[in-house]
Amino acid sequence: MPVVPMREILDRAFAERYGVAAINIVDDLSLEAVLAAATELEAPLIVQTSLKTVKSLGTGPLMAIWRARADATPVPVTLHLDHCPDREWITRCLDAGWNSVLFDGSELDVAENTRQTIEVVAEAGRHGAQVEGEIESVTGVEDDVGSDEAGAVHPTDVSREFIAATGIYSFAPAIGTAHGLYKAAPHLMPERVTEIVAEHPIPMVLHGGTGLSEEQFSDLIARGCAKVNISTALKLAFMRAHRDFFERSPQHADPPVLLRFVRERVIAVAREHILLFHSEGKAA
Numbered sequence: 001m002p003v004v005p006m007r008e009i010l011d012r013a014f015a016e017r018y019g020v021a022a023i024n025i026v027d028d029l030s031l032e033a034v035l036a037a038a039t040e041l042e043a044p045l046i047v048q049t050s051l052k053t054v055k056s057l058g059t060g061p062l063m064a065i066w067r068a069r070a071d072a073t074p075v076p077v078t079l080h081l082d083h084c085p086d087r088e089w090i091t092r093c094l095d096a097g098w099n100s101v102l103f104d105g106s107e108l109d110v111a112e113n114t115r116q117t118i119e120v121v122a123e124a125g126r127h128g129a130q131v132e133g134e135i136e137s138v139t140g141v142e143d144d145v146g147s148d149e150a151g152a153v154h155p156t157d158v159s160r161e162f163i164a165a166t167g168i169y170s171f172a173p174a175i176g177t178a179h180g181l182y183k184a185a186p187h188l189m190p191e192r193v194t195e196i197v198a199e200h201p202i203p204m205v206l207h208g209g210t211g212l213s214e215e216q217f218s219d220l221i222a223r224g225c226a227k228v229n230i231s232t233a234l235k236l237a238f239m240r241a242h243r244d245f246f247e248r249s250p251q252h253a254d255p256p257v258l259l260r261f262v263r264e265r266v267i268a269v270a271r272e273h274i275l276l277f278h279s280e281g282k283a284a
Ligand SMILES: [Zn+2]
Pocket: 083, 138, 142, 179, 207, 208, 229
């Protein structure tokens, strides 16, 4: 199965109301591990890169690793650029072959965000790529993008006008979630998803999902959150695997043993979320 456009994965998930995990990978090991989990569960998968990861690895090396891994994967997979406020990097990733981008204009006023998102949609369209849009910043810093201050939430009319004006493929509404770990239980606004989807039936994207309950995920997916981003959970599993390995074997000096241990932990976290969002068996 070659790499497919984002819409080939999300159109069906949105129509059938299951969620597809969109997992932020940080390197080749985590990429290979999440693809292995999707293969095992016969699930479609969205692989995401933060702008920080793109900058640290470079678009060329990252795309080469992606193609090598993804082309050998028997389930539908697609590559997405997570929160990117920088137009130049949007262009670089689209030119390099990313299938989808989140132009994060949430720091701009809505009119300017709308104007620029229209340009990004046109640019992506020339590459056969899709665009995710957002107008309200998700609380919390993720890989250097964002703020810990809760941003303004506009009436849902503003979201509906933004979607109509820009022609974005998917939309990340503010629903009370935050990036990172929750210090207190979030106050969710799931009805905002329903209100937007009622007028514009396009896939909604859930950010800040780490720490939500199974019921909260299921409810949001049923309302139209077809793409469910997972970043913090993978990062924690990745970091803790290293810590746990060295707590058990402080003198170990054989890197492949450590890498296999970390890989199993990353596979486990990907598997857990694929099952939680009910996309297992949907690769066919
Ligand atoms: Zn996010």
